[in-house]
Amino acid sequence: DSGVTQTPKHLITATGQRVTLRCSPRSGDLSVYWYQQSLDQGLQFLIQYYNGEERAKGNILERFSAQQFPDLHSELNLSSLELGDSALYFCASSATGGGVETQYFGPGTRLLVL
């Protein structure tokens, strides 16, 4: 158990809909990351937050947004969903968000868009 929790575990929705994925980091970690894992794109970095502020942005679509709240949990919002958004979405956390740190991954949310 990494100490990172993600909800829900599975999500099935229809095209055009909006969903919210939730992540709670390990106790004491200030930085949260979101990654997308799909068969065609592999594992891709989406976005990083540190102590409530956006720190780095990767290949995140404009239809996607995220935020980190004062209690340090994070939410990833996916809107106008398309079939191609079906993927496994991982959240990870680390202590301060630096490049040498270990990132601890949650179990993921599997999103299926029908």
Next chain:
Amino acid sequence: GNSVTQMEGPVTLSEEAFLTINCTYTATGYPSLFWYVQYPGEGLQLLLKATKADDKGSNKGFEATYRKETTSFHLEKGSVQVSDSAVYFCALSDRLGSGNTGKLIFGQGTTLQVKP
């Protein structure tokens, strides 16, 4: 840009065989290198890491040495077990290139299947 290339899988070995999974990288700065493992139905777990050239990371019998001259970080284990069956990801974090953000760039993953 930064990238990581891993050997194609799947890799199928018999128990107690020697394992090598090749990983090479391209980076503009001074990357830290990682191996993560993903067991079926689970998230990724750090297996080992190295943060500077010539460092050797090791854990649970797995080893990898950060070779700057060949831009490589190959994963090795002397004797694999059935329980090592999983997907292995090589990754880098380019502190200079990304402003020390911790952003990880992953290889495509290599599936290892160990047969009894």
